Amino acid sequence: MLLSRFWYVILAVALGVAAGGLFVAQTVYNRAGREAMEQALRADAQVVKWYLNDDARRRSSLLLKVCLDETIRKELHKASSNDGKTVPDDVKRQTRGALEKLVGEMPDEYRFSSLLAIDQTGRVVGQVGFDQAAGIENFDMGGYAIVADALRGWVRDDAWVLDGRIYLVVARPVEVDTAQVPAGAVVGLRIVDTAYAKQLSKRFGVTVGFFAGGTVNAKASPESADASKLDTIVMDLKYLADDPGFQEKGTSKPKILLDDIGVIYSKIPGEAWDLGAGYVVGRLAPVVKGPFALGLLEHADADERNSAPWWLVVAIVVGGSLFGLIPTIFEHTRPLRILEREASRLAKGETDMLQVSKFRGLYRKIARDLNDGAERIAAKGGLPRRAADLESVLGPIPAQPEMKAFAFADDTSAAKPIGPPRPPSPSQISLPKPPSMTDDKPVMPAPKPLVAPKPEPQKATEAVRPLEASGSKPVFVPPPAPHPGTNAASDEADEMAEWRLAFEQFLQTKKECGEPTGGLTFEKFQVTLRKNQQQLVSKTNCARVKFTVYVKDGRAALKASPVR
Numbered sequence: 152m153l154l155s156r157f158w159y160v161i162l163a164v165a166l167g168v169a170a171g172g173l174f175v176a177q178t179v180y181n182r183a184g185r186e187a188m189e190q191a192l193r194a195d196a197q198v199v200k201w202y203l204n205d206d207a208r209r210r211s212s213l214l215l216k217v218c219l220d221e222t223i224r225k226e227l228h229k230a231s232s233n234d235g236k237t238v239p240d241d242v243k244r245q246t247r248g249a250l251e252k253l254v255g256e257m258p259d260e261y262r263f264s265s266l267l268a269i270d271q272t273g274r275v276v277g278q279v280g281f282d283q284a285a286g287i288e289n290f291d292m293g294g295y296a297i298v299a300d301a302l303r304g305w306v307r308d309d310a311w312v313l314d315g316r317i318y319l320v321v322a323r324p325v326e327v328d329t330a331q332v333p334a335g336a337v338v339g340l341r342i343v344d345t346a347y348a349k350q351l352s353k354r355f356g357v358t359v360g361f362f363a364g365g366t367v368n369a370k371a372s373p374e375s376a377d378a379s380k381l382d383t384i385v386m387d388l389k390y391l392a393d394d395p396g397f398q399e400k401g402t403s404k405p406k407i408l409l410d411d412i413g414v415i416y417s418k419i420p421g422e423a424w425d426l427g428a429g430y431v432v433g434r435l436a437p438v439v440k441g442p443f444a445l446g447l448l449e450h451a452d453a454d455e456r457n458s459a460p461w462w463l464v465v466a467i468v469v470g471g472s473l474f475g476l477i478p479t480i481f482e483h484t485r486p487l488r489i490l491e492r493e494a495s496r497l498a499k500g501e502t503d504m505l506q507v508s509k510f511r512g513l514y515r516k517i518a519r520d521l522n523d524g525a526e527r528i529a530a531k532g533g534l535p536r537r538a539a540d541l542e543s544v545l546g547p548i549p550a551q552p553e554m555k556a557f558a559f560a561d562d563t564s565a566a567k568p569i570g571p572p573r574p575p576s577p578s579q580i581s582l583p584k585p586p587s588m589t590d591d592k593p594v595m596p597a598p599k600p601l602v603a604p605k606p607e608p609q610k611a612t613e614a615v616r617p618l619e620a621s622g623s624k625p626v627f628v629p630p631p632a633p634h635p636g637t638n639a640a641s642d643e644a645d646e647m648a649e650w651r652l653a654f655e656q657f658l659q660t661k662k663e664c665g666e667p668t669g670g671l672t673f674e675k676f677q678v679t680l681r682k683n684q685q686q687l688v689s690k691t692n693c694a695r696v697k698f699t700v701y702v703k704d705g706r707a708a709l710k711a712s713p714v715r
Contacts, residue, residue, distance in 0.1 A: 158475045177439045184437040188413045189405040195357045195432035196402065196415045202351055203319070203419065206261070207308035210321045210339055213261050217337045218325045222249040223268055227335035228327045231271035238276055246277030254279055260350065264318075265340040268325075269298060271332065281340065292338070296422070297322045301336035310421035312363050312428050317343040317419065345369045360385050361419075363428035377435070384414050384433035391416055391427070401429075411436045486514045493518070646695070650680055653709070656700040660707040680709075687711055 217223060226246045230238045246268045254266055265280035273293020275281075292298050297309040301322035311318040319341045324333035341347070343361045348371035352359055358380070360370035367385050387406060394416070397403040401418035408414060413436055418429040489509055496502050504525060505518040654676045661668050684696045693713035701710055 158478055162471070162475065181436075181438040185407065185413070188434050188436040191434050192405050192413050192415045192432055195355075195359075195434065196417050198355050198357060199351065199359055199430055199432060200417065202355065206341075207319065207321055209261055210263070210319075210341065211306055211308060211323060213257060214321055214323045214337055214339050217250070217253050217266065217339075218323045220249055220253060222246070223253075223337065224325055224327050224334060227268055227270050227276060227325050230274065230276045231334050238270070238274060243277055247279065250277050250279045263339040264342040267292070267338045267340075268335060269293070269302070269338060270335040271302060273298060273302070276335065298336060298338060301338070302333060304333055308421075310419045310423035310428065311340075312423045312426045315364055315366060315368075317361055317363050317368055317423060317428050319343060320421075343369055345371060358384060358433045360431045360433075361429075362388055362431065363423065363426060365389065365427070372433075380412060380433065380435060383408055383412050384431055387414065387416075388431075397429075407436070411438045411440070482512075486511060490514055490518070647677075650677060650698065653680075653698045653700060657707055657709065660700050660702065664702060664705060664707055666706060683711060687713055 222245060226242045226249070229242050230246075233239075250266050250268060254263060257263065263280070265278065267278045267281055268276045269292055270276050273291045275290040275292060293302070295309075295311075297307040297320055300307045301324050304324045304326075306324075307322050309320045309322075311320055320338060322336055322338045325335045325337055327334045348359055348361060348369040351357070352371040352373055356373045356375075358370075358372040358376055361368045362385060365388055367388070370385065372380070387408060391397050391403070394403050397416050397418070401420075401424065403416040406414050412433060414431055414433045416429055416431045418424050418427075423429075493502075493505050493509065497505060504522045507515055507518045507522065510518045651673065654673050657676070658668055658671065661671075680698060687693065687696050691713040693715050695714045697712045697714050699710050699712065701708055
């Protein structure tokens with residue numbers, strides 16, 4: 152079996168190499184996936200930063216229309232010329248109305264959440280959406296750096312944190328006379344909420360979250376991303392205080408969360424910087440977690456799966472299977488079939504021993520050992536065999552038609568024995584009494600039957616063979632007369648005594664099993680034993696047959712054992 156075993160080694164080596172290659176491929180793929188994810192995270196962080204800067208420029212340009220509005224310019228000039236007195240209500244009303252109109256005309260994407268008009272002294276003359284200034288007389292915002300710069304003619308943008316919320320702020324001066332200082336300034340605020348985060352995520356396809364003071368203000372992800380990962384990208388906020396890169400440079404290094412989620416934290420420039428306000432971008436790393444082969448297939452799209460050479464995979468599987476099965480057919484299946492065929496011939500008597508030349512390898516040794524064992528058994532004159540059931544030796548035997556020994560009293564068709572002279576009557580033979588049967592032991596083992604002395608091979612009585620008679624009943628030819636000087640009469644007397652003892656044991660066993668015994672006589676029993684004896688002698692060529700009583704399926708039965 153060298154070829155098949157060699158194929159097993161090749162298969163094991165191939166599987167080992169394939170498994171090792173897949174493990175290495177999984178490691179390389181995961182490393183490359185994490186590196187690509189880190190590059191993409193840095194790009195996402197730059198995209199968000201660029202978007203915030205671009206948003207400030209666009210809003211600053213949009214605020215120019217407010218600064219050039221005639222009503223805003225006139226009302227701010229009146230408020231600034233009031234020499235510190237209370238701003239008249241009509242000025243506030245006119246300013247607020249103008250601001251509401253201008254806010255309504257702005258596009259939704261860049262519309263301000265709040266809009267404030269501030270005079271030269273820093274007082275809020277009119278506002279829309281800024282509830283902090285509503286109802287407060289002379290609400291002053293001149294202390295903010297962005298407002299102060301705007302009142303001096305500069306255009307500025309900033310980021311505020313008010314009441315734990317992040318605001319993106321843009322301020323422009325309002326000029327009435329270019330030769331004089333500005334009459335005031337207009338400040339626009341855009342709150343960073345979920346709508347703002349979704350707008351950013353939808354445009355650039357990034358997963359982003361905004362936080363301030365350790366609290367998440369807004370977060371959003373593209374529709375193609377898993378929304379359940381949103382809560383994960385901000386789970387590391389509490390450790391930002393210990394991140395030197397985030398505290399000093401404003402941007403942390405890429406971090407891996409839960410083995411497949413990468414994040415980068417960045418601060419928002421402006422006054423919100425010192426308050427810890429910032430944003431986080433996250434991406435899912437394409438790592439293989441599950442079984443390496445299936446895990447790689449999960450990351451392949453439909454085009455990649457369809458482009459794979461599956462026909463080559465099928466050809467390798469089929470070819471490898473055939474290459475492995477063919478040696479086993481020649482080295483295992485075919486020799487086993489030959490052994491089976493030769494054993495069948497030996498069992499049928501077509502041959503006396505196995506033909507060793509037909510076998511190879513280990514099967515040849517087995518055949519040689521079997522032949523040697525058979526020769527040793529024959530040289531010893533045979534070995535005793537265990538008791539065999541009549542049915543296992545002679546085949547199925549009908550219960551009533553032929554086994555007349557088991558018929559009931561009304562059975563009148565039992566054949567009378569025809570054969571050698573009857574042996575002495577039972578009264579003339581001293582037989583051992585069978586053991587008594589108790590109620591709690593329904594079946595007692597039969598005593599050891601008397602075994603007649605083994606006859607010499609040349610003196611063995613030939614089996615009585617049935618002949619076809621003219622009537623319907625079988626006629627048996629008596630055995631030939633024994634040679635002078637033999638003990639044939641003594642052997643037959645011993646045999647008859649043994650049968651008589653078996654008959655008594657059979658009756659006792661049937662009674663213990665609750666079977667009827669009426670009509671069962673020794674003559675019928677003798678006819679049945681004689682016929683089965685002749686059949687067994689013809690099949691096995693034994694010297695004599697020994698009958699023993701046993702219980703089978705709750706009923707009394709007989710076993711016939713050939714004695715050589």
